[in-house]
Amino acid sequence: MDPLQAVRTDEPGPALDSRRIRWDFPILGRLVHQDKPLAYLDNAATTQKPKAVMDALETYYASYNSNVHRALHALGEQATLAYEEARARCAGLIGAAAPEEVIFTRGTTESINLVAHSWGRRHIGEGDEIILTEMEHHSNLVPWQLLASERGARLRFVPVREDGTLDMEGYRSMLSPRVKLVAFTHVSNILGTVNPAREIIAAAQREGAVTLIDAAQSVPHRPVDVQALGCDFLACSGHKMAGPTGIGLLYGRRTLLEEMPPFLSGGEMIKKVTLETATWADLPHKFEAGTPHIAGAIGLGEAVRYLQGIGMEAVQAHESEITQYALERLQQVPGLRILGSAPDRGGVISFTVDDMHPHDIAQYVDSHGVAIRAGHGCAQPLLRAFGHTAVSRASFYIYTLREEIDQLYEALIKAKEFFSHGI
């Protein structure tokens, strides 16, 4: 199937001026390797941060640094207010019914581990089944492997078809009352495939299974509404959406979160403690043991404000447009093959080039100022299914320009020349 035919181009959406947006990201103006303008195309790994986010971190530390909750002083009140306001912003971004359904974690990985430990250990038993897909990032695979082996449960995998889409027939045939959980990635970090989340969730719910969305590659890039999707859990990371590292979210349906035991325990998450026992704080604090990453949460809140200012529809429209352009351009590189050709895809393109190893490609284009990723992309089983152990990956964001795609194209052409004929 021709990947060009596959991209959805019928999304109008309000325009986004990526050239203006770039002024908000100081790092994008820098040169690398002495004199090469930077083309940062590794946004699926982490995005750059706008000045507003950096300012929010600095302002917190410079003017109201204090621990949150229970502080009976001015700084503490201000910090608590900012921290909780950030939570409310995040809840708004993903359409949660209430801020208490949003728990701050270190990121997607911790969010999924939280569910695996707190919900999984209570609800997954011997002979139960957990459905995942073949395109999961290791972070939505390994926690379930550990849980399944501990509980004697069975993992099943929705196959990925050659075009990079899920075999939905196969998925439906796997569903049964034994299935207790369906956990899947919303947008593949390798193929860019946008999975039909609503359909997957609706089918799971008919069998009474709980659902979890790994939204690390979707929430930063498109409108996501947990209530419209109907998921029980959703996990995402701040640093992939213009926010700081070390902070992320877990959304959980209130009824589920309320009956779950804590994940980590200690300070902040308790109501009453005696030497022998303790009772748990209300949501969301039950799941936020210890002093949280206050600055990170405030920074994330600022990143969300920034993205909302642009509008998530506009973000999606821009990425769709730039991805379409990149697909066209990359296909002009002789011997270049793109993985997957899903009709609905995000701004991620993984590819191989004949007779060039992904490491050599990445190193070469880097010498021309282009930052891409090479390796297994934390999805070894998926790459194996496509017959690879490593690929190159270019991924885009709100500030990505066509010129940067051209810069990648030119560098790839030169790389071919270099590795076949020499200097």
Place this chain on the structure above:
Amino acid sequence: MEFDDLYQEIILDHYRHPRHAGDVPEEELLVEEENPTCGDQIRLTAMVKDGTVMDIKYEARGCAISMASASMMSEDLIGKPIDAVRGRIRTFVKLMRGEGESMPDEPGDLIALEGVKQFPMRIKCATMCWHAADQALDKLTGGTGPCAMSG
């Protein structure tokens, strides 16, 4: 460090025309190594006679650095006594890890790999085949070489 320090012409030459590369049939296979991070693979065999490494043959798949390293290594080690070979493996691996200072004596083309140590992500590309050769010698001699000793 810049790109050109890594990919020197000698490295590209070994990458395009690997010396002593060839099919390694199952019955001759001594060591198979893989780097799961990038998918580099090497299948290696060697022949030792009267305390001397008479031949090394390998089948490799990987990046230019790993392929060139295997080619240069085989050229460097063949014909040398086992003790000397073990010493050269030790010196080379230490140099790459930043634990040693110099190349093995009379390094020849190996000198072109010195730049790799400045690229932490690529050090394993250069050292994998040396580990494989070390393990192959372990199997042939029943002893343990420098790589095993240093983990």
